[in-house]
Amino acid sequence: MSLLERSSRATRREVLQGMATIGAATLLGTIPRQLQAFPEEPAKPPRRLLDVHLHINHFDRSIEDTIRHMDATGTTRAFVLPLETGEGGVTLRSETVLHAFHKYPDRVIPFCQTDIRKPDVLERIKAYHLLGCRGIGEQKEHLPLNDKRVEAVIALCDELNWPITIHFQDGPNGYNQGLAEHLETYLKRYQRVRIIGHAQTFWANISADPPADNLYPTGPVKPGGLLDRLLGDYPNLYADMSAGSGYNALTRDEEYTVGLIMRHPKQFLFGSDCPCRDGRGENFNGTCYSTQLQALLTRIIKDEAVLDDVYYNNAERALLGSA
Ligand SMILES: [Zn+2]
Numbered sequence: 310m311s312l313l314e315r316s317s318r319a320t321r322r323e324v325l326q327g328m329a330t331i332g333a334a335t336l337l338g339t340i341p342r343q344l345q346a347f348p349e350e351p352a353k354p355p356r357r358l359l360d361v362h363l364h365i366n367h368f369d370r371s372i373e374d375t376i377r378h379m380d381a382t383g384t385t386r387a388f389v390l391p392l393e394t395g396e397g398g399v400t401l402r403s404e405t406v407l408h409a410f411h412k413y414p415d416r417v418i419p420f421c422q423t424d425i426r427k428p429d430v431l432e433r434i435k436a437y438h439l440l441g442c443r444g445i446g447e448q449k450e451h452l453p454l455n456d457k458r459v460e461a462v463i464a465l466c467d468e469l470n471w472p473i474t475i476h477f478q479d480g481p482n483g484y485n486q487g488l489a490e491h492l493e494t495y496l497k498r499y500q501r502v503r504i505i506g507h508a509q510t511f512w513a514n515i516s517a518d519p520p521a522d523n524l525y526p527t528g529p530v531k532p533g534g535l536l537d538r539l540l541g542d543y544p545n546l547y548a549d550m551s552a553g554s555g556y557n558a559l560t561r562d563e564e565y566t567v568g569l570i571m572r573h574p575k576q577f578l579f580g581s582d583c584p585c586r587d588g589r590g591e592n593f594n595g596t597c598y599s600t601q602l603q604a605l606l607t608r609i610i611k612d613e614a615v616l617d618d619v620y621y622n623n624a625e626r627a628l629l630g631s632a
Pocket residue numbers: 362364447582
């Protein structure tokens with residue numbers, strides 16, 4: 310359990326005890342001693358947290374287990390991302406995400422995704438739009454980034470005023486390969502869609518020298534990386550900090566990370582992509598990507614307004630298109 314979680318649990322317990330005491334005191338018509346001793350300053354409300362990268366059936370996780378993960382990690386709402394072709398090993402249908410949304414409308418923000426090799430893909434996405442979906446993602450199919458079918462869904466998001474979450478992974482068995490060559494073209498051509506960058510190749514470009522043969526480079530970051538430049542030039546690009554790829558990049562060089570976030574404070578998005586059920590990594594070797602990233606960010610970012618942006622407000626703007 311992280312320090313953060315432990316302290317928020319303690320606070321919750323104290324609040325509950327306090328409420329019980331007030332209830333008993335009201336019955337007895339007396340003022341409880343704890344109330345007299347309470348400081349004038351009201352307790353700070355818990356920070357709102359929007360996880361921009363969550364799936365449901367990671368390791369066969371149910372909808373309820375996914376909500377349990379959100380409760381355990383202090384997550385207010387989440388972008389829940391289907392993966393209909395399952396090319397990365399997890400298959401999640403857009404219908405399941407819509408089902409979760411109907412069960413938990415205050416917690417689930419439904420995205421859609423479907424096989425972009427099928428000729429009716431744009432019609433299907435327009436139908437998901439009518440059914441309440443709010444964006445496309447996770448776009449993770451074995452097609453290069455400059456494939457016309459990838460461009461067609463980006464263009465549709467532009468038309469619908471939607472975000473799209475893209476898994477960038479170069480290499481022969483990768484997804485949307487060719488970020489360095491093609492991403493800028495799309496950012497320039499389609500300025501309404503919010504492109505949310507995720508995964509190994511996106512994060513390898515935190516440094517100016519991303520190696521071609523290593524998806525998880527370590528060691529100090531060489532300033533002047535493509536990510537820094539694109540975030541500076543294109544306000545429609547957002548960085549999804551989820552999963553091992555995000556955490557690995559952000560912990561390579563913490564001083565550089567803080568500088569990068571402070572240069573682009575409106576474009577970083579908290580996300581977990583966590584497959585665990587309980588916020589403690591019970592079924593994931595003791596690691597929870599959500600609590601792990603919260604502990605890092607809370608430790609290194611000292612500006613409370615920036616933390617509020619990264620944890621919630623930026624995701625809301627990426628969703629609504631109010632950049
Ligand atoms: Zn994912």
